[in-house]
Amino acid sequence: MRLLIWTYNGTSQAKTRKTMGTTVKAKDGAPRKARRAAQLSSRHLLGLEGMPAEDIQLILETAVPFKEILERPIKKVPPLRGMTVVNLFYEPSTRTRISFELAEKRLSADVVSFTTSSSSVQKGETLKDTIKNIEAMKTDVVVIRHSFPGAAHYLTTCCSSIVINAGDGAHEHPTQGLLDIYTLWEKFGSLKGRTILIVGDIAHSRVARSNIFGLVTLGATVRVCGPPTLIPVDVDKLGVEVFYDLDQALAGVDAINVLRIQKERQSGALLPSLREYTLLFGLNRERLRRAGPDVVVMHPGPMNRGVEITPEVADGPQSVILSQVTNGLAVRMAVLYLLCGGGKKVNRR
Amino acid sequence: MSVKFPKTVSIIAGGRIIDPASGIDAVGDVYLKGGVIDKIELKKKALKTTAEMDAERSIADARGLIVAPGFIDVHVHLREPGREDEETIESGARAAAAGGFTSVCCMPNTDPPIDDQETVQFVIDQARDAACRVYPIGAITQGQRGEFLTEIGDMVAAGAVGISEDGKSVASAEVQRRAMEYVRMFDIPVISHCEDAALANNGVMNEGTVSTLLGMSGQPGAAEEIMVARDIQLAAFTGARLHIAHVSTAGSVKLIKRGKRDGVRVTGEAAPHHFSLIDRMIAESFNSNLRVNPPLRTEKDRKAVIAALADGTLDCIATDHAPHSVEEKDNEFDKAPPGMVGLETALGLVGKVLVVGGFLGWPRAIELLSTNPAKIVKVPGGTLAEGAPADITVFNPDEEWTVAPEKFFSLSHNSPFAGWSLTGRVKMTICRGKVTHIDE
Numbered sequence: 001m002r003l004l005i006w007t008y009n010g011t012s013q014a015k016t017r018k019t020m021g022t023t024v025k026a027k028d029g030a031p032r033k034a035r036r037a038a039q040l041s042s043r044h045l046l047g048l049e050g051m052p053a054e055d056i057q058l059i060l061e062t063a064v065p066f067k068e069i070l071e072r073p074i075k076k077v078p079p080l081r082g083m084t085v086v087n088l089f090y091e092p093s094t095r096t097r098i099s100f101e102l103a104e105k106r107l108s109a110d111v112v113s114f115t116t117s118s119s120s121v122q123k124g125e126t127l128k129d130t131i132k133n134i135e136a137m138k139t140d141v142v143v144i145r146h147s148f149p150g151a152a153h154y155l156t157t158c159c160s161s162i163v164i165n166a167g168d169g170a171h172e173h174p175t176q177g178l179l180d181i182y183t184l185w186e187k188f189g190s191l192k193g194r195t196i197l198i199v200g201d202i203a204h205s206r207v208a209r210s211n212i213f214g215l216v217t218l219g220a221t222v223r224v225c226g227p228p229t230l231i232p233v234d235v236d237k238l239g240v241e242v243f244y245d246l247d248q249a250l251a252g253v254d255a256i257n258v259l260r261i262q263k264e265r266q267s268g269a270l271l272p273s274l275r276e277y278t279l280l281f282g283l284n285r286e287r288l289r290r291a292g293p294d295v296v297v298m299h300p301g302p303m304n305r306g307v308e309i310t311p312e313v314a315d316g317p318q319s320v321i322l323s324q325v326t327n328g329l330a331v332r333m334a335v336l337y338l339l340c341g342g343g344k345k346v347n348r349r
Numbered sequence: 350m351s352v353k354f355p356k357t358v359s360i361i362a363g364g365r366i367i368d369p370a371s372g373i374d375a376v377g378d379v380y381l382k383g384g385v386i387d388k389i390e391l392k393k394k395a396l397k398t399t400a401e402m403d404a405e406r407s408i409a410d411a412r413g414l415i416v417a418p419g420f421i422d423v424h425v426h427l428r429e430p431g432r433e434d435e436e437t438i439e440s441g442a443r444a445a446a447a448g449g450f451t452s453v454c455c456m457p458n459t460d461p462p463i464d465d466q467e468t469v470q471f472v473i474d475q476a477r478d479a480a481c482r483v484y485p486i487g488a489i490t491q492g493q494r495g496e497f498l499t500e501i502g503d504m505v506a507a508g509a510v511g512i513s514e515d516g517k518s519v520a521s522a523e524v525q526r527r528a529m530e531y532v533r534m535f536d537i538p539v540i541s542h543c544e545d546a547a548l549a550n551n552g553v554m555n556e557g558t559v560s561t562l563l564g565m566s567g568q569p570g571a572a573e574e575i576m577v578a579r580d581i582q583l584a585a586f587t588g589a590r591l592h593i594a595h596v597s598t599a600g601s602v603k604l605i606k607r608g609k610r611d612g613v614r615v616t617g618e619a620a621p622h623h624f625s626l627i628d629r630m631i632a633e634s635f636n637s638n639l640r641v642n643p644p645l646r647t648e649k650d651r652k653a654v655i656a657a658l659a660d661g662t663l664d665c666i667a668t669d670h671a672p673h674s675v676e677e678k679d680n681e682f683d684k685a686p687p688g689m690v691g692l693e694t695a696l697g698l699v700g701k702v703l704v705v706g707g708f709l710g711w712p713r714a715i716e717l718l719s720t721n722p723a724k725i726v727k728v729p730g731g732t733l734a735e736g737a738p739a740d741i742t743v744f745n746p747d748e749e750w751t752v753a754p755e756k757f758f759s760l761s762h763n764s765p766f767a768g769w770s771l772t773g774r775v776k777m778t779i780c781r782g783k784v785t786h787i788d789e
Contacts, residue, residue, distance in 0.1 A: 049562070127681060148683040149565045150635030158679075169683070170564030209564055232561035233569075 035245035038062065038088055038342050043263060044163040045335055046152050047172035048213040056214055059178055060185050062342070079337055080109035085141040086134050087113040090121070093145055095301055095325060096166050096176070100143050103287050103332035107340075108178050112139070127151065128158045136161050141340065142167070162339050170204045175335060176300055177210025179328040181218065183320055185329070187296055188288070193218035197249050198240075198279055199225045200259030203232040207300045212238050225249035226281060228234055229270040240303070246281050247290065255296040261308045274307050284310045288318060296320055350744055355407050356784055358777075359745060363589035364411025365645045366391070368418055369716040370732035381739045384782035388481060388735055393668035404479050411743050414776055415537075417715045418733050419481075419740030420449025421722040423511075423540070424594055425692065426669035427453075427483070429475060430468070431460025435761050436672040438472065441692070442479035444670070444759035446553075446785035448692040449718075449741035449775035452482040452728055453670075464488035465511040466503040480785040481778075482726055482740075484510040486540060489528045495520050498528055505535045510726040513540035513594065516642070520546060525580065529589035529700040538592040538616070538725055543601070544568075544643065553683050555628040555644040560781045563632055565682070570598035570650065573643050577601045581608040581615055591727055592615040595627050595669050597643040606662045618667040620635065621629045621691055621698040627651050630784040637678055637685035641671070655702075657716060659709045665722040666714075668695050672761030689699070690759050694752055696744060700773025704746070711746055739782035 002012055040055050084286055085104045089097055101325045106141055118320060134148050145166040152165035167173040196215055202208045202224045215222045216239040225243040243249035265271050297319045305311045314321060366389060377391035404437045413596045421665040427441040445453045457463035463472060469485045475689045476483035487504035490492025501512055519525040529539050549568035554560050556567025577593055581604060584591035593605060596617045608615040628645045639645060657663040678685050699714050723731025730740040754762035778786040
């Protein structure tokens with residue numbers, strides 16, 4: 001495993017590490033080999049729906065040593081050296097874009113970032129033409145954020161690069177789902193039998209969907225809670241429990257994932273007012289106290305403080321909101337590493 | 350068997366003649382003369398020998414084939430004027446002939462829309478030498494803006510056979526009411542695309558389990574059903590003849606069934622894609638050729654539409670043939686315009702899904718493709734009775750073939766059925782006594 005070489009070679013403190021479900025003993029100076037192939041079953045990361053539990057587990061375990069690298073003075077390792085990653089962002093993004101860029105750079109990839117406001121998309125170029133032109137410059141990986149569901153899937157039909165979905169409309173945001181799962185896994189170990197509540201605008205949330213798909217696959221009980229206008233039809237068919245009363249939903253949960261409520265929602269007859277939303281669904285200290293002292297509070301950001309979550313909860317001891325952001329970087333490094341050939345010889349075209 | 354068709358035909362010999370209008374379903378010969386059906390002779394013992402056939406080249410050997418009145422499609426988009434890169438009246442009519450259609454009714458959402466006598470006349474002039482009869486449908490309101498009635502009388506005088514707002518409902522119930530009252534003096538149908546625009550809310554697919562799974566904006570079946578219910582009430586109130594276009598939900602079927610039972614003059618059509626495809630398929634591929642309006646619904650809806658075609662609740666099959674260019678369709682699902690071509694796959698889908706599926710037999714299928722649509726828009730054809738126009742479709746009900754959109758006669762290839770194996774293939778189409786298509 002090359003990953004292990006970078007992680008442990010030259011560092012004297014690591015002697016024994018459990019990784020990829022395999023115990024690898026460090027022998028001075030000698031390269032280590034993991035016993036089982038560390039590969040994902042898919043060439044792209046388009047979503048968590050249908051992703052096997054083994055793949056999710058592999059990503060989680062691969063992220064552990066990467067998280068450690070982030071604590072080092074020199075936070076850079078070489079596995080994507082010589083590869084070119086394009087970040088194709090058709091929607092505004094702070095966290096996800098910076099996180100992907102940093103993850104790519106820390107893996108030594110060459111990185112090109114693209115935003116629609118400063119590109120030929122303004123001149124009416126289609127997604128297909130855009131990607132074909134970028135790919136003609138010999139790129140290897142495309143990370144795409146787009147406002148339309150299925151945009152990442154569509155991209156796989158018109159280019160030969162490895163595609164990573166960084167959010168497609170209200171469909172999926174798999175790396176967010178993975179980083180949320182990683183954060184929970186770090187806290188709880190196995191997620192089997194754990195109860196996770198997602199509160200807010202489930203209908204328009206790709207974060208909710210990726211969380212639901214991944215958590216259900218890992219055997220967690222998933223609850224969703226929000227006003228019926230923001231709960232999509234038949235959501236129970238995705239294997240979740242539906243609540244319209246936050247206090248009932250909170251009873252017995254291990255973690256709460258609070259979703260951002262978009263201010264536009266109150267203009268479209270979906271919500272009478274943000275004020276009423278906050279009264280009914282805002283997570284505050286009193287509600288969290290009733291839920292219990294060990295309940296973990298998450299938020300994918302960006303937060304509307306005082307709307308879906310009060311500042312004292314967001315910044316309180318039960319909040320892991322900033323850990324999520326750190327974990328996001330480690331998880332994205334793991335995803336890039338695994339998709340680009342992980343363990344095997346890096347696949348250069 | 351090898352089939353040889355002459356370029357001109359005077360006898361179609363030895364086929365299974367199915368003409369629901371005159372109650373015929375038997376093997377026999379159809380004699381043509383002067384663009385009309387001269388006579389039908391049933392149970393001729395045997396066809397002439399091959400040598401004799403060669404000598405007399407105007408005999409078509411239809412043994413093993415079905416001979417039916419030419420198909421009539423009351424709902425196609427021919428894109429002319431305005432988008433001649435996607436389809437022209439000529440290319441659309443050629444595609445229609447290849448699909449076994451001898452008449453099509455073209456919808457008014459062209460650019461400019463068919464909303465006055467002049468545009469109706471333009472379409473009729475363009476269709477003069479086309480491979481099938483083309484009947485324009487006029488818009489209900491000027492510019493399809495939903496405000497002022499078009500000069501319906503003028504359009505009917507020029508050859509329009511119905512009116513429709515096409516692609517949308519007339520939002521105002523008052524305007525729709527007046528249109529339905531007004532057309533009573535012409536005995537043409539008001540064809541209603543049923544969609545409450547506010548409730549549909551620009552949803553790109555059916556709202557349900559699959560839209561929830563995919564995070565796609567959905568439009569509920571209720572958006573269609575509300576307008577079906579409204580227009581049936583208005584038809585009951587005004588006495589107008591109402592035809593509901595592309596019925597796609599179980600709820601709409603129920604409403605039409607009730608309307609008919611109550612004696613309302615309402616008919617309904619189903620599109621082949623609504624009895625062949627469901628929303629779940631979008632989750633498999635995000636194929637933008639699956640985007641259509643009304644959207645593909647659930648399996649329950651599909652089954653209800655099929656049952657309605659079989660039991661008479663729905664009266665005809667219409668393709669809603671909607672050509673779109675590659676550059677428009679080869680896009681993100683949300684960005685691609687709704688619609689798919691359908692003229693050249695209609696019969697194969699009827700055969701594969703409805704007949705082989707065991708839901709109905711060929712006589713009922715021909716009623717749905719020819720007999721009934723002729724009555725709805727009151728155009729010639731739809732029967733093989735003596736003296737009727739020689740509009741005839743000859744097809745092989747058992748032939749399996751694979752859909753290859755690049756071989757379509759339509760200028761557009763936006764079909765989600767590419768690669769599908771279908772059952773039933775048009776071998777020859779005759780319109781006004783002239784051969785308009787031969788499968789070679």
